[in-house]
Amino acid sequence: MPELPDLIYVVGKLREGLLGRHVSAERVKEPVVLRFAVRGNLSLLLGRSLAEIFRKSHFVVFRFEGLDLAVNPMLAGRFRLSAPGDKDEGTLAFALGFGDVELRYLDDKVMGKAYLIATDDWKAVPGMQTGGVDLLSSEFTRERFVSLLRHRRDQVRVFLLDKKALDSLGNAYADEVLFEAGIHPKTFCRSLSHDDAVRLHDAIVKVMTEAVGEVARREEPIDVKVRDFLKVRRKEICPRCGTKIRTAGVRGMDAYFCPRCQPTTRAGFVDWTRTGK
């Protein structure tokens, strides 16, 4: 799943390549990824100009005159800018032509969804969870974070992934920020001290800001996910202390952590296997 740093990079590149252009062609190879909350199909976009491209929750939204195309790439969806004559990828789901450039949406797993809706008709888009505070905005203060955390009864990693609270962290960066803050992924929110919460907030800002910078610096094509700089996610050895990285199941998701840098023996840790939750 693309995460915030990936989405920021992709949206920037798509804006550079496509803003202000008119849709000249459309092709659909995998109709199952498309959903229409308006009467018609992708040909409704023909002749319309692309006025804006932005991120909303974990969707990339293409704003045309009167219509929004909101794409949720899910696990494997990717965008690519190609020349219209380039050979089709086997994973091509649909494409929109903009004169001499073609926007392609590729999806190995065909799990992503693209919703064509009337402008701002977000209620027609399942899974568009909004309301979370943007982690890279000035609204994401220590005070705001601490007050969000204070009301939670779940494990800290579950809270970090809640897009209605925080916009947004996925599995990879949830692991990175917990590592940065030295907090075990199964710690309950209510057992974090004020200092823990502040340290976690600062870790989120640091990790996400650095990741946005690193992804931009690499300048890879937009369909390449840059993740090799992560410290614990899918790594073998802790870069800080050399201990073997472990995994733990948190709500059915694998969390990666260093048992030494993120010990379960912290004062706040509650062993959920013994509490029956």
Ligand SMILES: [Zn+2]
């Ligand atoms: Zn370590």
